[in-house]
Amino acid sequence: MVVKHNLSAMNANRIFNLTNRNQAKSIEKLSSGYKINRAADDAAGLFISEKMRRQVRGLTQAVNNAQDGISCVQIADGALTEVHDMLQRMGELAVKGANGTLTTTDRGAVRAEVRQLMNEIDRIHSTTTFNDQNLLDGTFKYRGMQVGAEPGQHITFTIGNMCSNDLIASALAKGIYYQTNNESPLCNEIDMPNPNTADYPSGAKAYWIPGSGTTWAKQEYWDKSMVQPWGMPGHSHLLAAYDLTAFHSFSYNAIMDWKVKNKLTNTYPDNTTGGTEEPLSDNLPDVRHFQALNAFVKSAITDVSQTRSDLGAVQNRLEHTIRNLDNIAENTAAAESLIRDTDIGTEMVKYSNNSILVQSGQSMLAQANQNRQGVLSLLQ
Numbered sequence: 001m002v003v004k005h006n007l008s009a010m011n012a013n014r015i016f017n018l019t020n021r022n023q024a025k026s027i028e029k030l031s032s033g034y035k036i037n038r039a040a041d042d043a044a045g046l047f048i049s050e051k052m053r054r055q056v057r058g059l060t061q062a063v064n065n066a067q068d069g070i071s072c073v074q075i076a077d078g079a080l081t082e083v084h085d086m087l088q089r090m091g092e093l094a095v096k097g098a099n100g101t102l103t104t105t106d107r108g109a110v111r112a113e114v115r116q117l118m119n120e121i122d123r124i125h126s127t128t129t130f131n132d133q134n135l136l137d138g139t140f141k142y143r144g145m146q147v148g149a150e151p152g153q154h155i156t157f158t159i160g161n162m163c164s165n166d167l168i169a170s171a172l173a174k175g176i177y178y179q180t181n182n183e184s185p186l187c188n189e190i191d192m193p194n195p196n197t198a199d200y201p202s203g204a205k206a207y208w209i210p211g212s213g214t215t216w217a218k219q220e221y222w223d224k225s226m227v228q229p230w231g232m233p234g235h236s237h238l239l240a241a242y243d244l245t246a247f248h249s250f251s252y253n254a255i256m257d258w259k260v261k262n263k264l265t266n267t268y269p270d271n272t273t274g275g276t277e278e279p280l281s282d283n284l285p286d287v288r289h290f291q292a293l294n295a296f297v298k299s300a301i302t303d304v305s306q307t308r309s310d311l312g313a314v315q316n317r318l319e320h321t322i323r324n325l326d327n328i329a330e331n332t333a334a335a336e337s338l339i340r341d342t343d344i345g346t347e348m349v350k351y352s353n354n355s356i357l358v359q360s361g362q363s364m365l366a367q368a369n370q371n372r373q374g375v376l377s378l379l380q
Contacts, residue, residue: 009368016361023354029342030351036340045339052336058149059329066318066325068131069145069155073315076135076159079128080308083162086117087304091297093117097290108284111246114293118164118248125163136162138256147321155321157314160307161256164248168241169255171299173263176239178295180288241278243292246285250278 028037036042036049096102097110125136133140138161144154160166241250255261 009365012361012365012368016358016365019354019357019361023351023358026347026351026354029347030344033342034340035342035347042339049336049339052332052339055149056329056333056336059325059332062147062149062153063322063325063329065145066147066155066322069147070315070318070322072130072135073157073311073318075128075130077308077311077315079124079136080162080304080311082124083121083304084301084308086121087297087301090114090117091294091301094290094294094297097285098287098294100287104284104286107286107290110290111285114247121162121164121167125161135159138163138166145318147318147325155314155317157310159311160303162304162307163256165251165254166256166260167300167303168244168248168250168296169252169257169260169264170303171239171296172241173260174299176295176299178239178291180291239292239295242281243289244296245278245281246283246289247293249280252277 025041029035036046039046093110093114097107097114102110126134128134128136136159140159142156142158144156146154148154241252244250252261252264255264
């Protein structure tokens with residue numbers, strides 16, 4: 001029997017401290033809700049779960065980004081809905097203005113409404129914004145919506161310039177012909193066709209377009225015998241910038257779409273309607289101007305419809321993207337939870353066991369210390 005080393009008490013104390021530490025860890029896990037509170041708890045699990053946590057947070061932000069993209073698209077689409085309505089009204093007015101029962105003064109009144117609609121289209125184009133960024137002025141190009149947690153996971157889309165000038169330029173670049181039953185004083189007959197143009201139609205007369213320098217008008221103004229595919233008396237006109245100056249000015253230099261701008265050159269025979277600056281005309285319009293307006297409106301409605309269709313496709317794609325991101329984020333979070341989160345039921349079992357062992361250890365430690373009291377009886 002010794003007094004220097006109480007081995008039973010030392011052993012009881014060691015086990016008590018170990019159990020006490022385990023209980024403290026269980027309390028920490030139960031109170032925090034995390035199974036891993038420090039790297040030492042599960043080094044490999046911490047490494048894996050942190051990667052998953054980064055992905056989940058990135059995916060959550062990507063969902064928000066896609067929602068912003070949808071909001072942006074909806075704003076642009078809403079604005080173009082009004083543009084569509086105004087173009088439809090302009091189409092009605094074009095048909096009204098071409099009616100032979102109207103006087104020149106009547107057509108002037110119709111022109112006034114068309115001009116106001118044109119101006120409103122331009123106002124909408126310059127004031128429709130999202131997060132201080134203009135959506136319809138041609139500057140919203142190749143904007144990428146970051147829709148993933150990794151670099152390069154984005155959806156890119158562009159919104160073209162929806163101002164009246166670019167809509168007119170687009171119509172001119174298509175080489176649209178429209179038919180009318182009256183001759184135009186703007187087309188002055190030239191006796192000889194352009195000598196540099198070998199493919200000019202045999203027997204056709206060439207015409208010079210005022211305001212366009214040396215541009216020659218290929219098939220710009222044909223007489224009724226050459227109008228195809230129409231088989232009725234009349235004249236065929238190639239839609240030109242000056243046809244629409246009764247309603248809106250035209251500026252070649254202000255065109256934002258470089259593809260359209262390149263088509264509207266001042267070189268025969270590529271195109272005969274570009275390269276000019278055509279100011280707003282104060283002359284009262286005649287029937288031909290409204291027929292030209294009708295041709296332009298048809299083209300503009302097609303352009304706006306195409307843009308809205310593209311925006312709708314982007315919105316549908318973003319909505320599908322959001323659903324996919326939600327699914328990935330949910331399942332990745334579930335995988336991270338298995339590694340990182342505390343299983344309360346299992347941990348409570350451990351806590352209960354450790355609690356009993358702590359109390360038992362305290363009792364045994366007291367008992368081991370009490371056993372040494374027997375040494376005193378030998379010393380008496």
